[in-house]
Structure formats: C-alpha cells, structure tokens
Amino acid sequence: MRTSEWIQGGFALILTLAAWLRWIPSSRRWIVTLLAAVAIGAIAAARYAANFLSPLEASILRDWLPVVLLLIPYWQTGQFFLGPDENIQTWLIETDRRLLKLIAPAITSMSRPLHLAMEYAYLSCYPIVPLGLATLYAAGYRPQTDTFWFLILVPTYICYAITPLFPALPPRSLSQQLITPNTNMGRSLNLQLLKYGSIHAISFPSAHVASSLGLALALLHFAPPAGLVFLVIAIAIAIAAVAGGYHYAIDILLGAAVAILVFAAWLTHLVPSRFLPPAA
Numbered sequence: 001m002r003t004s005e006w007i008q009g010g011f012a013l014i015l016t017l018a019a020w021l022r023w024i025p026s027s028r029r030w031i032v033t034l035l036a037a038v039a040i041g042a043i044a045a046a047r048y049a050a051n052f053l054s055p056l057e058a059s060i061l062r063d064w065l066p067v068v069l070l071l072i073p074y075w076q077t078g079q080f081f082l083g084p085d086e087n088i089q090t091w092l093i094e095t096d097r098r099l100l101k102l103i104a105p106a107i108t109s110m111s112r113p114l115h116l117a118m119e120y121a122y123l124s125c126y127p128i129v130p131l132g133l134a135t136l137y138a139a140g141y142r143p144q145t146d147t148f149w150f151l152i153l154v155p156t157y158i159c160y161a162i163t164p165l166f167p168a169l170p171p172r173s174l175s176q177q178l179i180t181p182n183t184n185m186g187r188s189l190n191l192q193l194l195k196y197g198s199i200h201a202i203s204f205p206s207a208h209v210a211s212s213l214g215l216a217l218a219l220l221h222f223a224p225p226a227g228l229v230f231l232v233i234a235i236a237i238a239i240a241a242v243a244g245g246y247h248y249a250i251d252i253l254l255g256a257a258v259a260i261l262v263f264a265a266w267l268t269h270l271v272p273s274r275f276l277p278p279a280a
Contacts (some may be wrong), residue, residue, distance in 0.1 A: 002062060003276055004149035005043045008069045011157045012036035015076040018164075028079040039072045063145045066153065067130050073160045074207065078199025080164040089168045092202075092248045096171065099249040100242070107243045112182055115243075119186025122240035124233055125208040126193070132215040132230060139223035150276050151218040151266060155210035155259040159203050166204040172245035173200070181244050190244065205254030206247045209238045213259040221267070 001009075012035065019032040046065050050058035100107075110118070129152065136148050172181070172191075181187060194200075212234040220227030238256065241247040265271055 001043075001047070002149075003146050004066050004153060005047075005062070007150070007153045007157065008066060008072070009040050009043050011073050011160075012039040012076065014161075015073060019076075019079065022080070024080060024082065032076045032079050035072050035076050039069050042069060063142070064130075064133065066149050067133065070129065070153070070156070070211075073157055074199065074203070077160045077163050077203070078201065081167050081199055081201040084168045084201070085166075088166050092166075092168050092250065093171075093174070095250045096248045099253075110182070110243070112184065115182035116184045116186050118236075118240040118243045119181075119184060119190055121233070121236035122190055122244055122246060123186065123193075125212055125237045125241075128212050128230070128233060128237070129215060132219060135219060135226045135230070136222065139219075139226060141222045144222055147266075147276050148215075148218045148222075150271075151259075151263055152211050152214045155214045155255075155262045156207045158258050158262070159205045159207040159210045159255055162205065163201075163203045163207075166202070168202050168204065169200075170202045170246055171248060187244065190246075194246075202247060202251055204251055205258055206238075206241060206251040207255065208241060208247075209234070209252050209255035210259045212237050213256050214262065217259065217263040 016033050016036040019029045042065060046058075046062050049061055053061065132152075133145070133148065136142065136145065141148075212230075216227055216230040216234040218227070219230050238252045241252055242249050266276065
C-alpha cells in the first residue's frame with residue numbers, strides 16, 4: 001500500500017476506535033464507523049482495479065483517490081462535536097481580541113470589492129488540492145505524488161486529531177463578532193457550502209490552512225514557480241479565514257505551524273525513508 005493509503009485508512013480506523021471508546025451517541029458512532037468503511041472500501045477497490053485497468057490507469061486512479069477521501073476524517077471528527085466548551089470558547093474569543101485588536105478595524109472597514117475578494121479567496125480552499133495535484137502532474141513530478149500527499153495529509157489530519165479536544169463554534173456563529181464581514185455574493189456562497197458540508201464547529205488548528213500551506217510548500221520544493229503561486233493563494237486563504245469569521249486567528253497560526261513543522265521534518269530527513277523517499 002502507498003503511504004497516503006496507510007494514512008487515510010489508518011486515520012479513519014483510529015477515529016472509529018475513538019468513537020467506540022469515548023461516549024458519543026450510538027448513531028454517531030455508527031456514522032464514524034460507516035465513513036471509515038467507505039474510506040477503506042474505496043482504497044481496496046482502487047487496488048483491486050489493477051486487475052482490469054492498465055498499470056498506468058490504476059496508478060493514476062490511486063494518485064487521485066485521496067482527493068475524494070480527504071474530507072472523510074473531517075466528517076468523522078464532526079460526530080464528536082456535541083456543543084461548545086464554554087471555557088475553550090471564551091479562551092478563543094479573548095485570544096482573538098488580543099491578536100486582532102490592531103487590525104480588526106482595518107479589516108471591517110475594507111472596501112466592498114476587497115471583502116468580495118476575501119470571500120473568493122476563502123472559496124479557493126476547496127479546489128486548491130486537486131489543482132495542486134494537477135500542477136504537480138503538469139510540472140512532470142507525478143512520481144512524487146505520494147510525497148505530495150504526505151505533506152498535505154499529515155498536517156491536515158493532525159489538525160483533525162486535535163479538533164475534538166477543542167470543541168468550539170466558529171466566530172461567524174457568535175452573536176458578537178470582533179470582525180464584521182461584508183454581505184456579498186461570495187459570502188452567501190461560502191455560507192451555503194458551510195451550511196450543508198461543514199461540521200458547524202471549528203477545526204483546531206485550521207485544517208484548511210494546514211492543507212493549503214502543506215501543498216504550497218510541496219510545490220515550492222518540486223516546482224518553485226508554481227509553488228510560489230500556490231503559496232500566495234494559501235496566504236490569501238489564511239487571511240480570508242480570519243476576515244470572514246471562519247476561523248480564529250490562533251487556528252490559522254497553529255495550522256500554518258503544523259504544516260511548516262511536517263515539511264521541515266521531511267526536508268531534514270526526520271521522516272524515515274521506509275515511509276517516504278528523503279528530500280532531494
């Protein structure tokens with residue numbers, strides 16, 4: 001099995017085990033278990049597809065499968081959220097006030113076009129991963145796909161693993177927000193997507209920032225010009241997450257730190273070569 005498959009299947013199983021060891025409603029336990037079965041079944045099916053696809057077609061299928069499975073642990077994690085912890089919620093709000101007290105008025109007073117640009121920047125967190133993989137292909141680094149996924153999945157899933165320990169609502173759900181976002185078409189679209197696709201709680205640290213920055217760092221290593229473009233997008237996603245009230249500032253900073261630490265561990269050969277080829 002590929003490293004990416006071990007990560008996705010293994011993490012789905014770990015969350016299932018946690019669901020059965022920790023008290024959550026029975027229906028939620030079964031949802032976590034079903035989602036794990038979907039992930040493991042999809043990985044097994046992709047491997048079995050090698051029996052009737054060409055080796056290249058089967059390999060490409062397995063390259064792209066993590067795009068489909070990436071959010072399964074996110075939805076599993078959401079089953080652990082039974083409501084905000086008031087102490088954690090208060091800590092997040094107060095931390096935000098300290099971190100953003102100087103820039104919050106400037107963000108709130110941004111022009112309408114800039115608010116709209118921020119909303120569309122946040123929307124880019126959804127297509128950025130498949131676009132990043134397509135860019136890796138286009139740059140001729142398809143053999144590095146498993147490394148690419150390692151540098152995205154590990155920081156993202158670290159964030160998901162920590163999330164149940166910090167149950168809290170996102171800033172946009174609070175009655176008193178430090179930053180007042182502007183209502184526009186982009187925000188309406190973001191809120192609709194979050195209404196039907198999110199777990200209605202924060203990921204702590206921010207998995208969006210961890211995945212987008214991990215992707216950008218991977219491309220910076222393999223294809224620097226493209227990586228620079230994706231780095232700008234990742235930074236825009238991080239700023240937009242705060243400006244739109246989708247995340248607390250501390251979520252963003254810690255998500256970025258996780259991505260940087262994982263990349264640094266790989267770059268300095270701290271990741272054993274049996275899991276991944278060392279950085280060249």
